[in-house]
Amino acid sequence: MLRPPFSQEPIPIDNWDVIVIGAGAAGLMTCLELPSNLKVLLLNRNTSKVSSSRWAQGGIASVVRQDDSFDLHAEDTLKAGDGLCDFQAVEMLVKEAPGCVERLQNLGMIFDQSSDQLATTLEAAHSRRRVLHVKDRTGRALVEVLEDHIENQKNILHCRGVRVTELLIENKECRGVQVLDGANLYWIKSRAVVLATGGGGHLFTNTTNPAQSSGEGIALAWKAGAAIEDLEFVQFHPTALKFYGAPCFLISEALRGEGAILVDKNGESPVKNLENRDLATRDQVSRAIMKNMHDNNADHVGLDLRYIDPEKIVERFPTILSRCQDYGVNPLNEVIPVAPAAHYWMGGVKTDLNASSTRKGLYAVGEVASTGVHGANRLASNSLMECLVFARKMSSIVLNDLSKFEQLDRSFQEFDIEDPKEDQISIIAEKIDELRKLCWLNLGVSRNKVNMSKFLNCIQNDIDKLNTNDLLNCLEKIKFDQKVKLSERNRRALNLLLDxxxxQITTITLLKACLFREESRGGHYRDDFPDKEKNWECHTRQQLDQKIQKRFIKN
Incomplete structure (x- = not known):
């Protein structure tokens, strides 16, 4: 059930069994897969219905055709992962995918049909047509179906506009969260916490992700002492809309699967030297486009849809067609200006096959997790399926012992920090924008030690300065039995400071991983180490108060 929007009543202190953070596909499916006898609290930072899952266009990968097989799907996934996939995780994904499709259909999701069977399309690096879709708005269709079911579950309380500021760690177990709920700060205890906060594309200036995809789940888990793996592997989607005044709207890869081609300003193909040209892996296509843009002193290349039947474009890709036309581009008779943008994070909170992190009581599902499925580079349309497959593991979640929990009675307290001035709040927002620009310049499609080392010194200085902020430091002083009320100006300032x-935490963790891996592989490219090296066929692991280290694969 849904808590009334903008409710002034705090979330009940009840002994919650599970707190799920994030309400995209991973968070929603997790809630539905948890045993119905558990009391579940779903916390959604947004007051509106926005998530990367909702924006996903392409589709969901699953073997459904007779000319396809689990072995082929696994082979394509492993090849895209460039030597770093966990074979057991990949095997689990491809074998459980058809069951997840059936589960969605039973929930009411209606996939596109072709000749009385599920329609499939081809996307980059797939050897068969296995991507199921709902026109070009598959993610939106999926999330809406899941949301409808969540609101009818009496054991689930869905609270919008609630931000998690900290994970509660007691005796090395995750036992709840601290929240900023409107203007109120307080703690909520639970027997388990599931992170489903999405990825970190919005750390970069150019991204297809919404603003909340800023790696917040990574920061929460890192501060809680959970292991983080493979953050250096960021997938940059080759084709985001690049038009003055328009956002970096994703132009789905499925268009190239249906016959669209990339062209530069001279009418040449920027991917002509790649083995699979327009359908090569995303990292290869992105680098080829960036090189072409540099060589031609351009800020975009073109995507030409005129090789596709116009009726098919109108029927299959209405969202893309409409959004382009909104900004004065008509794909039916002119090329779409596109350029690479940060799109997906292969690394994240390290989890096992049951979605459990290295911190007892803390789980992670979806893009925030590093499951081993994607390796160094994700195969197109495997991400939504990963959400579904690993969410199903929540049906057998292991909870912390209830007897260890004490009932809390909250006492009310006013916040005694002086309100910041408006110009101080504006400065925080400017610092966030500056950090995003630096992240794109230094940790984008191509990286090198000289630029990254300078960036490391810069961001470390900024972190040291922010650590002295009185408003942030007051969070640590809030006791478990307190509820603290903030002024409106302090609430706005605190939200930006937390952002x-x-x-900063997530960016410096990403930066250190990029510096550490002295090779190029998948979504990580170093122009000072352009080759793939056998001795780097391993994962990178980071943990609070520990040095970054290699973790070798045991497949």
Whole structure:
């Protein structure tokens, strides 16, 4: 059930069994897969219905055709992962995918049909047509079906506009969260916590992700002492709309699967030297486009849809067609200006096959997790399926012992920090924008030690300065039995400060991983180490108060 929007009543202290953070596909499916006898609290930072899952266009990968097989799907996934996939995780994904499709159909999701069977399309690096879709708005259709079921579950309380500021760690177990709920700060205890906060594309200036995809779940888990793996592997989608005044709207890869081609300003193909040209892996296509743009002193290339039947474009890709036309581009008779943008994070909170992190009581599902499925580079349309497959593992979640929990009675307390001035709040927002620009310049499609080392010194200085902020430091002083009320100006400032702090933590963790891996592989490209090296066929692991290290594969 849904808590009334903008409710002034705090979330009940009840002994919650599970707190799920994030309400995209991973969070929603997790809630539905948890045993119905558990009391579940779903916390959604947004008051509106926005998530990367909702924006997903392409589709969901699953073997459904007779000319396809689990072995082929696994082979394509492993090849895209460039030597770093966990074979057991990949095997689990491809074998459980058809069951997840059936589960969605039973929930009411209606996939596109072709000749009385599920329609499939081809996307980059797939050897068969296995991507199921709902026109070009598959993610939106999926999330809407899941949301409808969530609101009818009496054991689930869905609270919008609630931000998690900290994970509660007691005796090395995750036992709840601290929240900023409107203007109120307080703690909520639970027997388990599931992170479903999405990825970190919005750390970069150019991204297809919404603003909340800023790696916040990574920062929360890192501060809680959970292991983080493979953050250096960021997938940059080759084709985001690049038009003055328009956002970096994703132009789905499925268009190239249906016959669209890339062209530069001279009418040449920027991917002509790649083995699979327009359908090569995303990292290869993105680098080829960036090189072409540099060589031609251009800020975009073109995507030409005129090789596709116009009726098919109108029927299959109405969202893309409409959004382009909104900004004065008509794909039916002119090329779409596109350029690479940060799209997906292969790394994240390290989890096992049951979605459990290295911190007892803390789980992670979806893009925030590093499951081993994607390796160094994700195969197109495997991400939504990963959400579904690993969410199903929540049906057998292991909870912390209830007897260890004490009932809390909250006492009310006013916040005694002086209100910041408006110009101080504006400065915080400017610092976030500056950090995003630096992240794109230094940790984008191509990286090198000289630029990254300078960036490391810069961001470390900024982190040290922010650590002295009185408003942020007051969070640590809030006791478990307190509810603290903030002024409106302090609430706004705290939200921005939390954004900045979490972005700094996640960015420097990403930066250190990029510096550490001295090779190029998948979504990580170093122009000072352009080749793939056998001795780097391993994962990178980071943990609070520990040095970054290699973790070798045991497949």
């Amino acid at each position: 900045l702090k979490n972005r």
